[in-house]
Amino acid sequence: MGRAPCCEKTGLKRGPWTQEEDELLVDYIKKNGHGSWRSLPKLAGLLRCGKSCRLRWTNYLRPDIKRGPFSPEEEKLVIQLHAILGNRWAAIAAQMPGRTDNEIKNLWNTHLRKRLLSIGIDPQTHELTTISSPLGGPLKRPPASPSTRHMAQWESARLEAEARLSMEASILLAPSTPLPPNKKTNTDYFLRIWHSEVGNSFRNINLKGEKIACSSPVSQASVSGMTIEMGPKPEPELSSSNPEPESKSIHLYAGFTHSTSSNEVEDSSDTALQLFFDFQGQNDMSFLEAHFD
DNA sequence: AACGCATCCAACCGCCGGCGT
DNA sequence: GACGCCGGCGGTTGGATGCGT
Numbered sequence: 249m250g251r252a253p254c255c256e257k258t259g260l261k262r263g264p265w266t267q268e269e270d271e272l273l274v275d276y277i278k279k280n281g282h283g284s285w286r287s288l289p290k291l292a293g294l295l296r297c298g299k300s301c302r303l304r305w306t307n308y309l310r311p312d313i314k315r316g317p318f319s320p321e322e323e324k325l326v327i328q329l330h331a332i333l334g335n336r337w338a339a340i341a342a343q344m345p346g347r348t349d350n351e352i353k354n355l356w357n358t359h360l361r362k363r364l365l366s367i368g369i370d371p372q373t374h375e376l377t378t379i380s381s382p383l384g385g386p387l388k389r390p391p392a393s394p395s396t397r398h399m400a401q402w403e404s405a406r407l408e409a410e411a412r413l414s415m416e417a418s419i420l421l422a423p424s425t426p427l428p429p430n431k432k433t434n435t436d437y438f439l440r441i442w443h444s445e446v447g448n449s450f451r452n453i454n455l456k457g458e459k460i461a462c463s464s465p466v467s468q469a470s471v472s473g474m475t476i477e478m479g480p481k482p483e484p485e486l487s488s489s490n491p492e493p494e495s496k497s498i499h500l501y502a503g504f505t506h507s508t509s510s511n512e513v514e515d516s517s518d519t520a521l522q523l524f525f526d527f528q529g530q531n532d533m534s535f536l537e538a539h540f541d
Numbered sequence: 542a543a544c545g546c547a548t549c550c551a552a553c554c555g556c557c558g559g560c561g562t
Numbered sequence: 563g564a565c566g567c568c569g570g571c572g573g574t575t576g577g578a579t580g581c582g583t
Contacts, residue, residue, distance in 0.1 A: 264551070264577085286568070302569075303552065338571060353572075354550050 261295045265304055269294060273301055274309050307350045314346030318355055326352055327360055331374040 261269075276292035282305065283291075285298035294301060307313075318326070322344065329340045337349035337356075344352065361371040368376055 262553080284568080297553095299554095299569085300552075306570090307551075335572065349571075350551075357573095358549060 259295065260289075260297050260300075262297075262300070265308075269296065270304070270309055273305060277305060277309075307348045310348075312346060313348060318347075322347070323355070323360060326355060327364070327374075330356065330360075330371075334372075 272292050272294055276288065280291070282288055282302070285302045287298070288294075288301050289296045289298055292301070296304075325344060326340060329343055333339045337353045340352050341347055341349040356371075364371045364374075370376075
């Protein structure tokens with residue numbers, strides 16, 4: 249037996265919304281909140297499926313939606329977030345206030361994907377597919393290591409958890425939409441895991457699966473006035489010896505090895521690492537500043 | 542002006558996970 | 563544990579629009 253449709257298909261209007269329908273939906277939600285989407289159309293006097301109403305509201309009518317074209321900064325942010333989160337448009341949208349997942353998805357599929365392809369970057373892996381060598385032949389870039397992918401997964405989960413946390417905080421602060429007292433989300437679990445021994449183990453394991461020696465040197469790089477510090481997490485007394493202002497520094501400790509002899513970062517082709525070096529301006533870092541303190 | 546093709550994007554579809562019973 | 567309901571998500575579609583010939 250198949251699953252019942254989300255709503256009665258017969259007699260319901262489909263296709264583009266009229267201004268009159270929009271007004272009905274906005275008026276109803278402003279007065280009553282959306283409540284149950286399933287019952288909303290009938291209560292609001294709309295001949296639409298509840299799902300259609302929810303989509304129209306979340307993707308178009310919500311008052312906090314920033315309409316208009318994406319700025320170059322926003323496009324860059326989408327690319328950077330996509331490198332971390334993949335096709336998780338809702339998670340990406342959570343990092344970009346005023347933009348919907350549908351908008352970002354459309355932007356990606358119509359503009360950014362093609363743009364990356366045109367410059368030889370695989371839009372799924374964010375790695376160079378083929379680049380020209382100085383001798384004229386094509387060069388193939390090695391794929392990111394499993395460890396870095398693992399790191400990206402952890403970071404992805406953490407970003408999402410913190411996005412949810414901030415969203416919940418804003419909901420709690422809004423008197424009109426209080427959070428039910430018994431409402432519990434995955435946020436606590438994500439953050440707990442990240443700060444637990446499991447998270448610590450992950451952070452302390454290098455790319456070869458070995459523990460990083462704490463005496464390993466720390467590498468620093470500056471990008472547009474930002475200090476990016478890479479390497480094993482220093483002991484508290486060591487970190488205090490470098491009084492870099494918190495707002496101006498980023499620390500990358502997770503699963504990272506450093507090579508002093510060649511002055512090259514091991515596994516430098518890794519997508520996640522490349523991502524951090526690709527930042528061009530401090531404004532672009534703003535979304536990460538809170539996460540990498 | 543007419544036609545064909547390409548592009549854009551709002552809307553739809555199907556699946557999945559959370560939750561209550 | 564099984565089941566159904568519901569909301570959310572990502573992939574896809576198709577009508578509208580723009581552009582070149």
